[in-house]
Amino acid sequence: MRSALRALFIAYLAATALHVAWILVHEPFTFDAWNVAVTTKAKPFSVGNLIDFWSHEYTHSNPRIGQPLTYLSYKLAYFAPVASAIAMLAMALGMFVLGTGRWPKWREQSNRDLALVAIALGASWFVLPELGRTLFNRAYGANYFYGAVIQLWFLVPLRLAPDARASTGRCVAYALFGVVAGMANEHTGPTLCAFMLLYVWWLRRRDGGATKPTLAWAGTLGAIVGFAAIFFAPGQAERYDGLAQRLTLTGRLLQRGVTGNLEIFSGLVLAAAPVLALIVIVLIVGRRDADQTDARRGPLALLGVVLAASAAITMTLFVSPKLGTRFFILPTALMLAALIGFADVVLSSMRRLAPFVVLAVVASGYAAIHSIPVYARAARASEARLAALAASKPGSVFTAESFEQVQPSWWFPGDDLRDVKKREMIAEYFALSRVVFRTYDRDVPLGISDVQLTTRCEPAGAPCIDVDDWWEPGAYRGSDLAAVHKQLQRAIDRLRSTPAGQTVTRIEIEVSLAGVSPEQLPRARILLARWQPGATLVAATITRPGRSTEREVKLPPELTGRELYIYEVGGAATPLVGALRYTPKRNGVNWVLACETADCLVVGVTKIGR
Numbered sequence: 001m002r003s004a005l006r007a008l009f010i011a012y013l014a015a016t017a018l019h020v021a022w023i024l025v026h027e028p029f030t031f032d033a034w035n036v037a038v039t040t041k042a043k044p045f046s047v048g049n050l051i052d053f054w055s056h057e058y059t060h061s062n063p064r065i066g067q068p069l070t071y072l073s074y075k076l077a078y079f080a081p082v083a084s085a086i087a088m089l090a091m092a093l094g095m096f097v098l099g100t101g102r103w104p105k106w107r108e109q110s111n112r113d114l115a116l117v118a119i120a121l122g123a124s125w126f127v128l129p130e131l132g133r134t135l136f137n138r139a140y141g142a143n144y145f146y147g148a149v150i151q152l153w154f155l156v157p158l159r160l161a162p163d164a165r166a167s168t169g170r171c172v173a174y175a176l177f178g179v180v181a182g183m184a185n186e187h188t189g190p191t192l193c194a195f196m197l198l199y200v201w202w203l204r205r206r207d208g209g210a211t212k213p214t215l216a217w218a219g220t221l222g223a224i225v226g227f228a229a230i231f232f233a234p235g236q237a238e239r240y241d242g243l244a245q246r247l248t249l250t251g252r253l254l255q256r257g258v259t260g261n262l263e264i265f266s267g268l269v270l271a272a273a274p275v276l277a278l279i280v281i282v283l284i285v286g287r288r289d290a291d292q293t294d295a296r297r298g299p300l301a302l303l304g305v306v307l308a309a310s311a312a313i314t315m316t317l318f319v320s321p322k323l324g325t326r327f328f329i330l331p332t333a334l335m336l337a338a339l340i341g342f343a344d345v346v347l348s349s350m351r352r353l354a355p356f357v358v359l360a361v362v363a364s365g366y367a368a369i370h371s372i373p374v375y376a377r378a379a380r381a382s383e384a385r386l387a388a389l390a391a392s393k394p395g396s397v398f399t400a401e402s403f404e405q406v407q408p409s410w411w412f413p414g415d416d417l418r419d420v421k422k423r424e425m426i427a428e429y430f431a432l433s434r435v436v437f438r439t440y441d442r443d444v445p446l447g448i449s450d451v452q453l454t455t456r457c458e459p460a461g462a463p464c465i466d467v468d469d470w471w472e473p474g475a476y477r478g479s480d481l482a483a484v485h486k487q488l489q490r491a492i493d494r495l496r497s498t499p500a501g502q503t504v505t506r507i508e509i510e511v512s513l514a515g516v517s518p519e520q521l522p523r524a525r526i527l528l529a530r531w532q533p534g535a536t537l538v539a540a541t542i543t544r545p546g547r548s549t550e551r552e553v554k555l556p557p558e559l560t561g562r563e564l565y566i567y568e569v570g571g572a573a574t575p576l577v578g579a580l581r582y583t584p585k586r587n588g589v590n591w592v593l594a595c596e597t598a599d600c601l602v603v604g605v606t607k608i609g610r
Contacts, residue, residue, distance in 0.1 A: 002111060009114045012361065013089060016121060019368050020088050021081035023136045026375045028382030028403070030416040032139030034425055036074045045075035063233030065150070065183040065226075066143030073138035080138045087149045088135065092121035094152045095333060098159050099302070099340030115353045116340050122360020123278065125367040127336050129271040129325035132371050132411035140326060140413070147184035148330040151192060152337075154181035154223070157215065164203055164213035171218035178222020182229070186236075187327050189227035191312040195305075196220035261318045268314045271328040275335040279303070279342055282356070286346025299341035306334040371411045378403050378412070394431040399450065399514060401570050402439030404587055404609065415439070436514040438570055440479075440589055440607055445471055445528065447479035447589045447605055448569050450514040453528060458506040463498070465491045465507070479589065479605045485537040488529055507531040511602060513569070522565045522573050525599035540592050540604035551606065553580040553592055559603055562594035568608075584608040 039056060043049050050071055057067040073080035096104055096117045104113035125131055134140045154177055158164055166174065178196075182189050200220055203213040230236070310331035317327055347353045381403050392398045400417050408414040415437075416422050423435040441449040445467070457464035470491030476483035488509070495501035509528040529537050538556045545552055553564070553576060564576040569589045576582060576592070584590060587609030593600040 005111045006106075006114065009111070009118060012118055012364070013121070016364055017085035017089060019364070019372070020085040020135065023371055023375050024081040024084050024138065024141075025078075026379040027080075027136060027138060028375075028378045029386055030382065031137060031413065031422075032070060033074055034416070034422060034429070035139075036071060038425060038429055040071075040075075045072075050075075057235060059234040061235050062143070063183070063230040063235040064143055064147065064185060065180055065230075066139075066147050066185075069142035069146055070139045073142050080141065083146070084135060084141055087141075087146055088124070089121070091124060091145075091149050091152065091333060092117055094149065094156055095120040095337040096340055097156050098152065098334070098337035099299070099342075100344045101159055101298070101341075103160075112344075112350060112353060115350065115357050116343060119343065119353070119356045119360045120336060120340050122357075122363045123275070123336060123339075124333070125363045127275045127278070128332050129328050130408075130410050131329070132367060133408055133413050134326050134329065136371065136375070136411070137413050144185070144326045144329055147188075148333055150184050151181045151188060151330060152333055154178065154192075154219065158199065158219070161215055163211055164199075164216035165211065166215040166218075168214075171214050174215055175218040175222035178219040178224075179226035179229070182223040182226020184226075185330075186227070186230050187316050188313050188330050189223070189231065190316055191309050193220070193224050193227055194312065195309060196223050264317050264323065265311075265314055267323070267325065268310060268328055268331065271325055271332055272310065272335055275332055275339055278356075279335075279339050282339060282342050282346060285352055285355075286342070286348075295345045296342070299338055299345055302341055303335070303338040306331070306338050309334065367411070374405060374412050378405070389426070389430055392430060392432060395433050397434045397436060397514060398427070398430070398432050399436045399438055399570070401588075402437065406439050434514075438513070442477045442479065443473040444478045445484050446481075446511065446591065446602060447477070447607060448513065452512045452514065454510045454512070456508045456510065457504050459503065462504045463495060463500045464504070465495055467509075479607050481539040481602070481605045485529065485539060488531075489537055492531055505533065520573070521567065521600070522563075522593060522595050523598065523600045526593070527599055527601045530601060538603065540594075542590070542592065542604050542606040550581050550583050551590075553582075553604060555580070555594075555603075559594050562596065562601075565593040565595060565600070567591045567593050 036053075039061075040049060040053055050068060053071045054068045057063065061067075069083070073083070093104070096113070099120075100113075100116070104117055106114075108114075131145075135145050157166075157174060181192065196216065196219055200213055200216045203211075203216060310328075313327070313331055317323060343353065343356065347356070381401070385400055389398060400423075402417070403415040405412050406415045406418055417426075417435070417437045418439070423437060427433070427435045436450050438448060438450045440447055444451055445453060453467045455464055455466060470487050471484075472487065476487065478484065492507060495504065508530050511526040511528050531537065538558045540556065540559065541554045543552050543554065544550070553566075555564075564580070565573045566576050566582050567573040567590065568584065568586055569591060571586055571588075573593065574582065588607075590604075590606050590608055591602050592604030594603045595601075
């Protein structure tokens with residue numbers, strides 16, 4: 001039985017590592033991938049190019065130790081998959097060591113230590129805030145997750161050496177490790193340095209100065225040197241387009257005010273809520289034997305130190321030009337280590353540990369189910385986008401179809417082309433005139449972000465209406481054609497209520513999409529609406545019968561006899577005949593087009609999938 005449990009533990013570690021590696025292999029080419037490509041001018045990996053890149057980043061952009069790791073992640077195909085899988089497992093092991101003060105015992109009869117490591121590993125998926133979004137992005141993973149792992153493991157030697165003493169060689173090695181840890185992140189660096197100084201002071205005070213904590217002193221010196229190296233780096237002045245230098249640290253603190261800084265602190269509370277809830281549950285489930293009172297003091301002391309450190313890290317964000325949940329990864333990881341310490345003490349049997357192990361395994365399965373399909377589809381979309389960009393003619397307008405998931409989530413950072421600066425960077429990189437981003441947008445008529453409307457009124461010279469006069473963003477969904485018509489009709493009524501507006505005999509609103517040529521459409525001219533005195537604006541309805549994947553189009557009598565098409569915006573226009581049913585071939589926005597000889601009228605809109 002014990003051997004079977006060990007085999008299951010190994011399988012669990014392997015499955016987690018495989019999951020992380022698979023996602024990184026299928027990460028789309030987005031975000032800092034473009035930054036690295038532009039900065040390095042797409043040159044392949046070499047040691048010299050790595051040094052050049054790091055030198056540029058240190059002096060002009062991001063001086064953290066994560067930047068050379070970012071370079072390796074993008075330039076060496078399998079560096080990130082392997083490094084991220086190892087980092088995930090190393091994080092769980094480090095939590096165990098910090099929480100318990102020992103290495104896990106492989107041959108322990110009860111396998112409790114292995115169970116605790118499994119709990120740390122699985123709980124990370126929902127305890128570390130938005131872990132998937134950070135870990136599954138090579139740049140964020142290198143700068144924030146790898147950095148958190150480095151700093152967490154920097155504390156491990158101190159946890160395993162109560163007197164913080166070591167040989168000269170080990171002290172030198174630990175000091176160098178401290179330099180790396182200090183360079184991991186400027187937001188956690190001040191707390192790390194302060195903790196090391198206080199820890200050395202506490203050790204000296206504990207034994208009245210009888211011993212010299214040489215290991216702690218070496219680590220303190222290294223951490224201070226490392227933090228100073230990034231804090232005073234030339235690149236800090238140019239980061240975030242110089243945003244960090246527009247205000248002094250005090251100025252930013254005062255600008256945010258009490259309310260703004262309390263909101264930042266509330267972010268820590270929300271991020272820590274899952275792990276703190278687990279600690280409470282563990283203490284409730286655990287035995288309340290009197291002989292555990294002393295044993296609980298260690299985890300309680302660790303939790304107190306961790307909470308104080310977490311508060312200090314959060315207060316550094318008061319003066320940070322950038323915010324985000326990624327800054328809470330290290331604090332919540334340390335809290336999870338404290339949870340493991342409590343579980344080690346109070347969950348004295350495998351029967352009490354079993355529910356938490358099951359929770360960890362379920363969390364890992366949930367993470368796989370919610371990340372693997374998304375990244376599989378995003379990888380295909382990214383490859384198609386890159387191929388289309390490479391095939392684009394210089395000077396042309398490129399229309400980028402959005403990924404299935406545009407906005408960020410717990411598992412996926414979203415589509416980077418929602419950022420206009422990224423589109424400008426890509427346009428310059430490929431010598432394009434412009435990059436247009438096409439996605440569903442509920443706040444524009446017809447539900448497509450790059451739709452353009454042109455209004456024409458007859459007779460020539462008569463007053464007319466503009467889209468800004470009648471469309472109120474946020475009032476209705478752009479894909480609700482009946483609501484679009486309702487707003488348009490109100491604008492027409494207002495126009496016609498004036499003497500000059502009475503002369504208008506015809507209004508047409510023409511639709512165009514950036515980057516779509518007329519050859520891709522059934523007619524060269526597409527209309528949102530055509531109005532004449534006495535006429536009403538009509539729309540078809542699109543329904544989904546039962547649980548079928550089909551869609552059914554129902555036409556009003558006014559549209560009977562028209563030539564009908566289903567246009568999957570950005571894709572193909574397919575004739576709609578017979579029973580007026582069709583099966584969508586792609587996610588996005590579909591239009592129903594009712595066509596005559598010279599033009600087509602959009603008479604129905606629906607959103608598929610995203």
